[in-house]
Each structure stands twice: as C-alpha cells, then as structure tokens.
Amino acid sequence: MPRPNAGTKGVPRIAREAQILDIASEHFGTHGFAATSLAAIADAAGISKPLIYNYFGSKDGLYQACLERSGTLVAAEIERIAGGDAVGVERGLQTLGGMFSLLEDRRHLWRLFFDTTAPSSGPIAESAAMHADRIGRVAAEGVGELMGLAGNDDPLDASAMTSVWLGIVDSLVSWWVDHPDQSAEQMTQRCRRLVTALFSAP
Incomplete structure (x- = not known):
C-alpha cells in the first residue's frame, strides 16, 4: 500500500507540491490568472487535474x-x-540587486503580484495585500532612514518618497522582466549607473 504522505508514482507529496507550484507559477506569471487553465498545468506537470484539486482545492x-x-x-x-x-x-x-539575483531564473514570479486578471477580493487579494504591506513596511523604514540622513523628518515627505521608491522598484524589475537578455548582474550595474547619473547631473 502507498505511504500516506506519498504523492503520485512514489513521489513524496511535498516534492510533488513544489513541482506543481513551480509549473503553476510560471504559467500564471507568463499568461495571467484568467488565461491559465488547470488542465495545462496538470499536463505540464505530468499529473491529473484531480490531483491539483486534491492538493490545492x-x-x-x-x-x-x-x-x-x-x-x-x-x-x-x-x-x-x-x-x-x-x-x-x-x-x-x-x-x-537582491531582487534581480533572486528572480533571475524565475522572473515570472514578479508578475504574480500585479496580475489584473486575478480575483480582486477574497483570499487571493488578502494574500497579495498582506505581502505588499510586509514589503511596504521595510521600504518605509529604509526611506525614513534615507530621509533622516538628508535631515528631513517630515512624515508626509517620507510617505511620498516611499511611494516613489516602490514605483521605481516595480518599474525597474518590470523592465528587466521584459528584457530577458539582461542578466541580474547587468541590471544591478545598470541601476548603479542610473543612480550615479541622477545624482551627478548638474
């Protein structure tokens, strides 16, 4: 008899779940939520569609x-x-630089956060909001530190700059995703050049 924690064809469940998530993330991140079917994911993973329902509901x-x-x-x-x-x-x-290195071989993950075809309410939207808040808190802390170094302690200035910074990150990573020929290291150096040009311009 199969072990209770075994996946299909003797693959441990935890390994099978990871495989499904890898394939599903690529499909969702490449094609979007609405255009992705569970049948396509199951076919790419070499499993049955009911197994996906069994694992993820x-x-x-x-x-x-x-x-x-x-x-x-x-x-x-x-x-x-x-x-x-x-x-x-x-x-x-x-x-x-950390974002580029993390996402170099899985750039499609970035698009998961900005998929306009995904449900805008319910658990998916709540999950997206939770992670956005987690990232936003760290961004606000870093921006507050930067503003403090510049002698600016205005909370509204810091709030506005945090929005600017998050927009910059999204724009740069999204541009990079659209230019798959550019490596993480190339993009990291490009950002340094952009910042140097910005602060050295007369």
Missing part, C-alpha cells in the same frame, strides 16, 4: 499558494538586506 487555491510562496521569498530577501549594514542609497541599490 481550486484554481484560486493554487494561485494563492503560488502567491504565498513568491511573496514570502521576495519579502524575506528584502528583510535580509534591511538587516545588513548598508544605509541610504546603498541599501536601496543592494535591495534591487
């Missing part, structure tokens, strides 16, 4: 699981860098 449940895993990865990397010694602009550059 529904298409929404599978997407939420992909979002949870991706959000945790991204937030953990940002928090890791925040716990280091870098401050100010250097901390921001290291954060960008």
Whole structure:
C-alpha cells in the first residue's frame, strides 16, 4: 500500500507540491490568472487535474499558494538586506540587486503580484495585500532612514518618497522582466549607473 504522505508514482507529496507550484507559477506569471487553465498545468506537470484539486482545492487555491510562496521569498530577501549594514542609497541599490539575483531564473514570479486578471477580493487579494504591506513596511523604514540622513523628518515627505521608491522598484524589475537578455548582474550595474547619473547631473 502507498505511504500516506506519498504523492503520485512514489513521489513524496511535498516534492510533488513544489513541482506543481513551480509549473503553476510560471504559467500564471507568463499568461495571467484568467488565461491559465488547470488542465495545462496538470499536463505540464505530468499529473491529473484531480490531483491539483486534491492538493490545492481550486484554481484560486493554487494561485494563492503560488502567491504565498513568491511573496514570502521576495519579502524575506528584502528583510535580509534591511538587516545588513548598508544605509541610504546603498541599501536601496543592494535591495534591487537582491531582487534581480533572486528572480533571475524565475522572473515570472514578479508578475504574480500585479496580475489584473486575478480575483480582486477574497483570499487571493488578502494574500497579495498582506505581502505588499510586509514589503511596504521595510521600504518605509529604509526611506525614513534615507530621509533622516538628508535631515528631513517630515512624515508626509517620507510617505511620498516611499511611494516613489516602490514605483521605481516595480518599474525597474518590470523592465528587466521584459528584457530577458539582461542578466541580474547587468541590471544591478545598470541601476548603479542610473543612480550615479541622477545624482551627478548638474
């Protein structure tokens, strides 16, 4: 008899779940929630569609699981860098570099956070909001530190700059996702050049 924790064809359940999440994240991140079918994911994973229902309950449940895993990865990397010694602009550059390194072989994960075809209410939206808040808190802390170094302690200025910074991160990572020929290292160096040009311009 099969072990209770075994997946299909002797594959442990935890390994099978990870495989499904890898494939589903790529499909969702590449094609979007609405255009992705569980049948396509099952076919790519070499499993039956009922197995996906057994593991994740529904298409929404599978997407939420992909979002949870991706959000945790991204937030953990940002928090890791925040716990280091870098401050100010250097901390921001290291954060960008960390994002590029983390996502280099799985850039599709970034699109999971901004899929307009995904449900805008319910557990998926709540999960997206939770991870956005987690990332936003770290961003606000870093921006507050940067503003403090510049002698500015105005909370509204810091709030506005946090929005600007989050927009910059999204824009740069999204641009990179659209340019798959650019490596993480190339993009990290590009960001340093952009910042240098910005602060050295007359």
